[in-house]
Amino acid sequence: MNITLVTRTPYRLRYLCVTVPNETGIEAGIIPNAAGATPDLRTDSSLWLNFPMNSLVKTPAPTDAAAQKLLMGILQTTVPALEIPRAHVYITPRNTADNANPLWSVLAFEGSSVMAVTSAGFAVLYVVGPANLLAAPQEAYVDIDFEHTYDR
């Protein structure tokens, strides 16, 4: 899967994910968090160094649950949790095809748990796209939105 940063602000990152044609099984890609070359959550947000998105992705996430709490707001349900920074992640397909399956999906993980060893201890995004021997590349946007006030 080819992943390209297409939009960034101090509070948002958007990536375009494009599948490789004629793949079988599933097609997956990782947006790492290793301060490496783009696409990389830390590198791409560092244009706005120490702004909310950059601070968020630099926060250690030792487990999958911690990564999902950080990047997807999962289990942030109590009143005290309102003050905890978090993001929301969305995926929006840009095209489709006959027999385009599996469906696009995205989930946050701790880096090493999805074999992104250079991102160990930090939150990464694992993106799955349609394969099924499709001849045309399938495309989707992945958005990471920082929730910069809880009343939003």
Add this chain to the structure above:
Amino acid sequence: MAALFTLVENTPYRLRYLVTSQGGSPTISFGILVNRNGPTPDLRGDSNTFLGSPMNKLVSTPTVNQAAARKLLFGDSLLSVADNETPRACVRLTATTTALTKSQWAVDANEGAAAGDPASAGFPVLVVYAPSIVFEQAYLDIYFEHTYDR
């Protein structure tokens, strides 16, 4: 048209449509949310409720090609510090029903005539790909990014 659009929510910064698939053949079919400055559903027509609002100004911006339409409605290629001052929207599509279907909901932006609607020529439109099953539904949201710090 393979998809019908119904405006369900309208603010100076956001438009939300309920999209309903019409099914039929071929498997991949699409509907165009037009920009003719006409009756609903229409990006300009609907945003005219708040004439001069950020959303209204955005969808009234002339657009010469698909790249320009994607920059305006999806924020594509807005990467630098200077780009933060450029108005843009964010578009999302959220399915509300599900069924066994051969294709997925998807949305793209294009210049009106290039997308297949000559009456929208020179303005951005949204092309929504709908599943082949009739009466499948999704919400289409167009959010104006009214400050870059959001």
